[in-house]
Amino acid sequence: MIAAGALLAATLVIDAGSVDAAAAATADGGQAGGSVAPDGGAPDGLAGDAPLAQPAATAPPAPATGRVAGRVLAKGTRAPIPGAALTADATEVGDTDARGAFAVDVPCGHRRLTVQAPGFEPLTTEVDACAAPPEPLTLRLAPTASGRAYETVVRAKPTHPEVRLADEELTQTPGTLGDPFRAIESLPGVATVAWPAPVYAVRGSNPGNTGFFLDGIRVPALFHFALGPSVIHPYFFEGLEFYPGGYPATYGRYVAGIVAAETRAPASDRPHASVDVRLFDAGAIVSAPLPGGGAVAVAGRYSYTAELISLLNQDVRLDYWDYQLRVDRRVGPFQLTLLAFGSNDVLVPGHQSDVVREIDLGFHRVSLRAILPLAGGRLQGSVAVGSDHTRAPILDLYPITIDAVSAAPRLAYTRWTQLADVTVGFDGEFARYAPVLIGDLHPPSDWDLGQQRDAVLLAGYASATLRAIPRLVLTPELRFDSYEVAGTTARDLGPRLSARVAVRDDLALKLTGGRFSQLPSLPLQIPGVDAFGLRLLGLQTSWQASVGVETTRFAALELAVTGYVQRYVLTDLRNPRPIQPDPLADDFLVRRDAVSYGLELLARRPLTQRLYGWISYTLSDNLKSYGGGAVGPSDWDQRHIFNVVAAYRWGRTTFGARFHYNTGRPYISYDTSYGIQSEYFNRLPAFYQLDLRVDRRIVYDRFLLDVYAELVNATLNREVYAVDQGPVSAYNQQQSFRVVLPSIGVRGEF
Amino acid sequence: MISYANQGWRPGHDELWFEISQYPQAIVAIKTPGGSAVEFQATAWTYSDDRTQTGWFFSRDGAYWFSSRAPVGDPAIIQVGSADDPMAPRYDVAPAGTSTDFYWRLADGRILVPAYLKDPDRSDLYALDPRTGESRPLGEEGFVMAVGQTRVLASQHVNDSRGDLTAIELGTARATVLAQEFTTSAVVEPVGGDVVAPGAHIAYQFQARFESPWDGIWLATVP
Numbered sequence: 001m002i003a004a005g006a007l008l009a010a011t012l013v014i015d016a017g018s019v020d021a022a023a024a025a026t027a028d029g030g031q032a033g034g035s036v037a038p039d040g041g042a043p044d045g046l047a048g049d050a051p052l053a054q055p056a057a058t059a060p061p062a063p064a065t066g067r068v069a070g071r072v073l074a075k076g077t078r079a080p081i082p083g084a085a086l087t088a089d090a091t092e093v094g095d096t097d098a099r100g101a102f103a104v105d106v107p108c109g110h111r112r113l114t115v116q117a118p119g120f121e122p123l124t125t126e127v128d129a130c131a132a133p134p135e136p137l138t139l140r141l142a143p144t145a146s147g148r149a150y151e152t153v154v155r156a157k158p159t160h161p162e163v164r165l166a167d168e169e170l171t172q173t174p175g176t177l178g179d180p181f182r183a184i185e186s187l188p189g190v191a192t193v194a195w196p197a198p199v200y201a202v203r204g205s206n207p208g209n210t211g212f213f214l215d216g217i218r219v220p221a222l223f224h225f226a227l228g229p230s231v232i233h234p235y236f237f238e239g240l241e242f243y244p245g246g247y248p249a250t251y252g253r254y255v256a257g258i259v260a261a262e263t264r265a266p267a268s269d270r271p272h273a274s275v276d277v278r279l280f281d282a283g284a285i286v287s288a289p290l291p292g293g294g295a296v297a298v299a300g301r302y303s304y305t306a307e308l309i310s311l312l313n314q315d316v317r318l319d320y321w322d323y324q325l326r327v328d329r330r331v332g333p334f335q336l337t338l339l340a341f342g343s344n345d346v347l348v349p350g351h352q353s354d355v356v357r358e359i360d361l362g363f364h365r366v367s368l369r370a371i372l373p374l375a376g377g378r379l380q381g382s383v384a385v386g387s388d389h390t391r392a393p394i395l396d397l398y399p400i401t402i403d404a405v406s407a408a409p410r411l412a413y414t415r416w417t418q419l420a421d422v423t424v425g426f427d428g429e430f431a432r433y434a435p436v437l438i439g440d441l442h443p444p445s446d447w448d449l450g451q452q453r454d455a456v457l458l459a460g461y462a463s464a465t466l467r468a469i470p471r472l473v474l475t476p477e478l479r480f481d482s483y484e485v486a487g488t489t490a491r492d493l494g495p496r497l498s499a500r501v502a503v504r505d506d507l508a509l510k511l512t513g514g515r516f517s518q519l520p521s522l523p524l525q526i527p528g529v530d531a532f533g534l535r536l537l538g539l540q541t542s543w544q545a546s547v548g549v550e551t552t553r554f555a556a557l558e559l560a561v562t563g564y565v566q567r568y569v570l571t572d573l574r575n576p577r578p579i580q581p582d583p584l585a586d587d588f589l590v591r592r593d594a595v596s597y598g599l600e601l602l603a604r605r606p607l608t609q610r611l612y613g614w615i616s617y618t619l620s621d622n623l624k625s626y627g628g629g630a631v632g633p634s635d636w637d638q639r640h641i642f643n644v645v646a647a648y649r650w651g652r653t654t655f656g657a658r659f660h661y662n663t664g665r666p667y668i669s670y671d672t673s674y675g676i677q678s679e680y681f682n683r684l685p686a687f688y689q690l691d692l693r694v695d696r697r698i699v700y701d702r703f704l705l706d707v708y709a710e711l712v713n714a715t716l717n718r719e720v721y722a723v724d725q726g727p728v729s730a731y732n733q734q735q736s737f738r739v740v741l742p743s744i745g746v747r748g749e750f
Numbered sequence: 751m752i753s754y755a756n757q758g759w760r761p762g763h764d765e766l767w768f769e770i771s772q773y774p775q776a777i778v779a780i781k782t783p784g785g786s787a788v789e790f791q792a793t794a795w796t797y798s799d800d801r802t803q804t805g806w807f808f809s810r811d812g813a814y815w816f817s818s819r820a821p822v823g824d825p826a827i828i829q830v831g832s833a834d835d836p837m838a839p840r841y842d843v844a845p846a847g848t849s850t851d852f853y854w855r856l857a858d859g860r861i862l863v864p865a866y867l868k869d870p871d872r873s874d875l876y877a878l879d880p881r882t883g884e885s886r887p888l889g890e891e892g893f894v895m896a897v898g899q900t901r902v903l904a905s906q907h908v909n910d911s912r913g914d915l916t917a918i919e920l921g922t923a924r925a926t927v928l929a930q931e932f933t934t935s936a937v938v939e940p941v942g943g944d945v946v947a948p949g950a951h952i953a954y955q956f957q958a959r960f961e962s963p964w965d966g967i968w969l970a971t972v973p
Contacts, residue, residue, distance in 0.1 A: 445890065574931075575909040576959075580868065587891050587907035590931075628932040628958025628965075679959050 066129025069103040070137030072096045072115055076704035077749065080269065081141060084117035088127075105129070115139050140701055159465065159475040159498040161246050161512050161546055161562060163187050166239040167607055173645055174658035175691035175712050177743050178278075179230040180237045181212065181222050184259055186643040186658060188562070188600030188616045189244035191636050191665070194721040195687065196712070196741060198223045199524060201636035202244050203566050204596025204622030205256035208521040209540070213251065213260045215339055216410055217384045218429075220363045220527035224303065224320040224345050231322045231343035233299035235274055235285050238264040244600070245544045245566055246512030249461040249477035249496055250412065250425060255518045255542035255568055263339060265328050266297030276706075276747035280305045285324075294329030317348040335371040340364070358399070360391040363527045377415030384408045390528035394583060400450065402528040406431035421465040429457040431531055437584070446535045447586030453486035455531035457519075471502040481517055488535040492517035506553040510562070513545040520571040520589060523635070533571065537591055542568045558604045565597040576626065576635065577668045577679070594624040594634055613646035613656075632681050638662040647693075656693040662686065667723050669732075684720045685734075689713040704749040712741035756794040760833055761812030769794045773822055780836065790837060793818045795828055797843070798852040799861075808833060809855065814880045816843075825849070830861070830880040841883030844876065854897045856920060862902065864894060871908045877920060888918050889925065896938050898946025901972060905933055915954050917946070917972050928970045932958045938972065948972055 072084045080100025086093050088111045094104035096115075106113065108130035116122040120141035127137075165173075165183050176182035185192045185200060193199040193207060202210045212219045214232065223230055240261040243251075247258040266287035275284045283301035290296055300323045309318050322343040329336050342364035349357055367384035388404040412425030434452050461479040477496040483489065496514030503509060518540040520533035548562035573581070574590040582588060598620025605612045622637040640663045647656035664684030671678050693710040722735040757768035769792075770777045776793040797816040798805025807816045815833040817840060818826035828850060831840030844850040844865035851870060854862040861880060864873035875889035892906035892913050900920055905913035906927075915933035918925045936954035941947035950972045957965050 445887070574907070578909075582867075585872075585891055587909070626958070626960050627930065628956065628960075629962040630958040630960035632960055678957075678961070680961070 065105040065107050066131075067103055068106050068113065068127050068129045068137065070101070070139060072100045072102065072117070072139045072141060074120065075140040075142045075701060076699040078270070078702055081117045081120065084115050084120075084141070087114045087116075088112070090114075115141065117141060119144055142699055157473070157500055157502075157508065159473050159500045159510065159512075160243060160248050161498075161510060161548060163242045163244075163602065164239060165242070168612075168647070168654070169607065170237050170240060171234045172647065172654065172656060172693065172695055172708070174647070174656040174693040174710065175645075175660065175689070177229065177710060177712060177741065178234050178708075178745070179223070180234055180240050180261065181230050181232075181259065183240070184242050186614070186616060186645050186660065187242055187244070188602050188618045188641075189257070189564075189598075189620075190242075190618075191638045191641060191662065193636055193665075195660075195689070195719050196739065202257035203564065203598070204594060204620060204624075204634050204637065205542075205566070205568060206521070206523040206570060206572065206635070208523055208525045209254055209256035209518060209568075209570065211251065211254035211258050213258065214341065215263050215337075215367065215369070216250075216260075216382065216427075217339070217365050217367050217386075217408065219365075220388055220525065220530075221343060221345075221361060224322070224343065225318060225347050225359075225361075228303060228305060228320055228345070229281055229301065232261075232341060233283050233285055233301055233322075233324055235276075236263050236297070236299050236324050236326070238262045245564060246496065246498055246514055246546055247516075248475075249463045249479040249494070250423065250427075252427070252459050252461070252479055252481055252494070252516070253429075253457065253518050255516045255540050255570070256566070263324075263326055264297070265337075266295035266326055268293075268295035268328070272750060274747060274749040276745055278745035279743050280308070290327070290329060292329075294327065296327045297325070299324040317346065320345040333372055337369040337371075338367070339369070340366045357393045358391060359393070360389065361527050362389045363387065374413070375415070377413055379411075379413045381411045382409070384410075388528035390526060392526075400584075401436040402433060403436075404431055404433045404528045404530070419466065419468050423463045424461070426458075426460050428459065429455070431455045431457075433528065433531060445586045447533065447584070447588075448486045448535070449529070449532040449588075450584045451486070453531070454484075455486075455519075456482075456484040457531070458482045473500045475499070477514070483517075483519055483534060483539065485519065485531045485534040490534055490539050492539055492541065504553075507549070507551045510548040510550060511546070514543075516542045516544065522583075522589075523572060533589060536586060537571050537589060540568070540570050540591075542566055556605055556609050558602075558606065560600075560602045560604075562600045562602075563598070564600070566595070568594040568596070570594050570624075572624070572635075574627075577670075590627070592625050592627070594622070596620060596622040596634070598622075611646065611648045613644070615645075616643045617641070633666045636665055638665050652697045652699070654693075654695040654697075656695070658691040658693075659688070660691070661688040664720070669723075669725055682723070684723065687717065687719050689717050689719075690715045702750070706745075706747040706749070708743075708745050708747070710741075710743040712743070714740060716740050756796065756807055758806060758808070760808055760815075761810065763812055763833075767794065767807070767815070771822065776822055778817070778836070788836070792836075793820075793822060795826055797828055797830075797850075799855055800852065805852065809861075809880075830878070832881070839883070841878070841880065841885075843878055843885075845874075848874070854894070856897070857899045858920065860920075862888070862894065862897060871911065875902070875904060875918070877923075886923055888920070888923050889916065892916070895936050896945050898938075898972075899944045901946040901948065903936060903938055903946050903952065903972070905936075907931070910959070912957065912959070915952070915970070926973045928952065928973075929954060929956055929968065932956050932962075946972055 072081045074081055082096055082098045082100055084096040086104050088106045093106055094102055096102045106129040111127055112124050113127045114122055114124040121144055123139055123141050170180035171178050173183045182198055184190055189203050191201045193201055199207045201207050212222055243258045251258045268289045271288040273286045281301055281303035285299035287295055287297035309316055325340040327338040344362035347359045365384055365386040367382055369382035372379045386406045391399055391401045393399050408429045410427040412423055414423040432454050435450050437450050459481045463477040466474045475498045479494040481492045494515045498512040501509040519531055520537040544566045546562050546564035550560045552558055570592050571589045572592045574587050601617040604614040618641040622634040623631055624634040626632050642661040644659045647654050663686045666681045666683055668679050669682045691712045692714045695708040698705040716738050718736045718738045720734045720736040724733040759766055764783055766781045768779055777789050778792040778794055779787045779789045781787045794807040795816045795818040796805050796807050799810055812833055814830050817829050819829055820827040828843045829840035830843050832838050843863045848865035850863050850865045856862055860877045863876045863878050866873040871893050872891040876885045877888055878885045889904050889906050892904050892908045894904050896903040902918045904916050906916045907914050912932045912934050914927045915929040915936055916925050916927050934955045934957050936952050938946055939951040941950045952970045955967050
């Protein structure tokens with residue numbers, strides 16, 4: 001008996017490699033998996049060696065129980081698993097604490113110790129608690145292969161019309177090349193202007209009417225040039241919320257939608273690193289705890305697309321880079337977060353010395369945020385400072401350089417009670433724009449795009465989410481915006497109301513309405529080209545309303561149908577078919593009325609399912625005034641937009657696919673047969689694409705390896721983005737491309 | 751190599767002006783009957799006060815003359831100066847970098863100068879006093895339709911041959927838009943000797959970019 005105990009003590013030192021193999025086998029086979037080793041590792045050669053026999057005559061009497069201690073960690077990530085249940089021969093003996101540690105009493109003798117935790121494969125090992133020496137165990141649980149563990153976050157059902165994406169939806173959605181911001185192109189209400197360019201028009205507005213925020217900071221550019229990746233490393237994201245309209249009062253200064261992304265807090269338990277290498281770039285994110293508390297994460301990415309393009313054409317020079325930094329630390333009662341991110345792109349499309357045609361876009365943002373518990377609520381303040389640099393040619397003649405510096409303070413106080421959540425806040429943006437133009441070719445005028453100017457944007461808002469009536473959640477909000485640009489002031493009061501009525505437990509109605517405002521903007525957003533034209537054009541505004549139904553009554557399916565109407569006053573190109581656009585001319589932009597109405601459907605199967613994804617469909621009609629009493633479809637109008645995004649987990653392999661279809665957007669044809677040119681609308685051909693993706697996760701004891709391959713537009717479909725018109729229609733020439741975007745990558749996470 | 755590029759009698763005066771072009775310099779010589787020639791470095795430049803562009807380097811009354819301060823062979827930078835005192839300061843008629851092909855003499859002695867970057871139909875309009883060089887912007891990105899005693903009728907912000915039909919008061923530079931964006935042509939009813947008299951009728955054609963119920967010929971009044 002005692003000899004047997006000693007034997008067990010020795011055999012507890014299991015060869016890690018053999019357990020890995022077993023874990024991998026069990027992972028795919030659905031049996032128990034994981035590994036076990038004493039802390040500090042086993043002496044080489046001990047595993048499988050002959051047991052050290054103890055002289056029976058000198059052994060003390062065996063106690064009834066013995067103590068077994070150790071830690072339970074996630075295999076691969078080494079994250080501690082709190083609350084894991086331990087049983088010895090089917091008898092519950094305890095569970096792990098917050099650090100994943102345990103110390104349980106187990107009856108002496110040869111026992112089967114099993115540890116189980118939600119989202120992980122159970123792990124069983126044999127122990128004899130009374131055998132010597134009692135070394136602490138490290139038990140590594142393999143994540144379940146049939147459905148991953150998700151932290152249950154209790155969130156009130158939002159009254160605002162939002163879609164939240166997180167986890168694999170951000171980084172593994174087929175067709176996105178792993179970029180979270182691209183995931184919105186498969187959501188309802190979003191038209192991709194000209195795939196594969198990541199430029200999105202939301203609910204009939206211009207792309208420049210939708211704002212992108214990262215932790216509340218406006219992001220001036222989302223993607224690098226030439227189909228480059230997002231300027232933010234994908235694993236820096238925690239989640240992303242998309243509001244196609246009716247966004248909360250905490251956001252403002254955009255008349256269409258908002259995409260609000262949050263960064264992930266760096267892990268404070270121990271150092272982590274993630275390195276990914278793809279066909280066209282390589283990136284890394286490293287996080288580590290700070291001495292004295294808190295943690296830091298640094299990410300960056302380097303693309304070798306530039307070298308590839310430069311190799312193919314030595315006259316073209318393309319460079320880009322980006323960086324991100326987040327530091328979290330508690331100082332006294334304050335939870336502080338420092339966030340810095342930036343990006344730079346340089347493209348010289350002609351000869352290397354062609355400084356006139358050089359395009360150079362860059363920005364930097366540094367933000368410090370403090371959160372303070374106060375009077376039963378939370379006070380949150382932040383200030384973000386930034387700089388933007390844009391250099392671009394105008395008319396291929398001369399360059400304009402715009403340097404901008406800005407400071408954006410935010411302050412909000414939120415208090416939660418049983419009946420209401422109340423938030424009051426303030427946000428502002430102070431910016432100075434300093435354009436440098438080679439050649440002062442236009443006379444001084446009220447058009448200030450090419451002039452040095454200051455902008456002071458201030459807003460105050462109040463929001464209350466009321467739950468006084470059962471089954472009704474009502475959120476009235478009020479936002480007051482003040483805009484001052486180059487000495488011209490405009491103000492706008494934006495009342496908003498959103499409501500959610502739970503008709504039944506699995507069926508709810510959602511209503512939203514409100515007014516929104518924005519400074520004049522270019523149809524497409526360019527860093528540094530902001531805050532201009534207020535004197536000539538006034539504010540852009542919108543009135544928005546939507547009614548929706550949400551239900552969960554169908555098994556594992558969240559279904560939402562929303563009808564909406566949005567009326568806009570937008571700034572738009574005066575000439576929708578400019579031959580030589582001149583942004584410095586005071587008639588470059590003009591105010592236009594526009595209206596968008598439609599129906600959006602989203603059927604979503606959550607990530608917790610083996611088969612997950614969503615189906616989205618948008619039926620819309622987007623109209624715009626073209627002046628002179630003429631009305632036509634808006635530039636980005638696509639009547640039908642249909643997406644199916646699906647992923648299926650099979651063991652540790654995930655197969656994903658996305659099908660996209662959109663009807664063609666309008667283009668302008670002209671006829672000069674009868675003297676002055678008359679123009680009319682035609683439509684580009686419809687476009688559909690199929691994107692495929694496969695991800696394979698390999699779990700090692702101390703790190704994870706993800707291998708993935710993606711094929712965007714796998715069927716090589718042709719996207720027509722314009723039609724060049726000849727003297728007669730027979731000579732019309734479609735401008736198009738067929739491109740398949742492959743991506744193969746390996747990501748290691750330590 | 752010496753060549754005689756421009757020459758002519760100054761209107762109303764017994765003066766023969768001729769230009770001796772000697773690359774890269776040019777010299778203007780003024781000869782009066784019985785007198786010796788006065789020479790100075792300048793490039794005389796033809797600048798027309800009518801749209802036939804068969805103009806001259808003198809104003810029609812001979813009070814002013816036009817020259818270019820750009821080096822010979824470069825695009826002209828037209829200047830206007832007093833013909834009575836050729837050595838007096840001369841003033842640029844249009845902003846640097848722009849081109850101008852012709853001008854109008856205004857009743858108040860100024861000249862109306864359209865200046866454009868690339869497209870003459872998208873000219874900015876300036877009223878320039880040739881005596882002082884003071885230039886005042888009157889209109890933007892368009893062309894002149896008619897010049898009256900006190901008002902100019904212009905199409906502004908012209909895109910694809912259509913623009914804002916605008917009446918501009920010469921004295922105050924106040925502009926009144928009579929029809930937005932899509933006026934293709936206009937005819938003003940002459941009143942007395944004034945071709946853009948206050949209260950005169952204007953018939954204009956309106957054709958929007960896309961088919962519109964507003965397309966047609968409309969009538970307005972000069973403010």
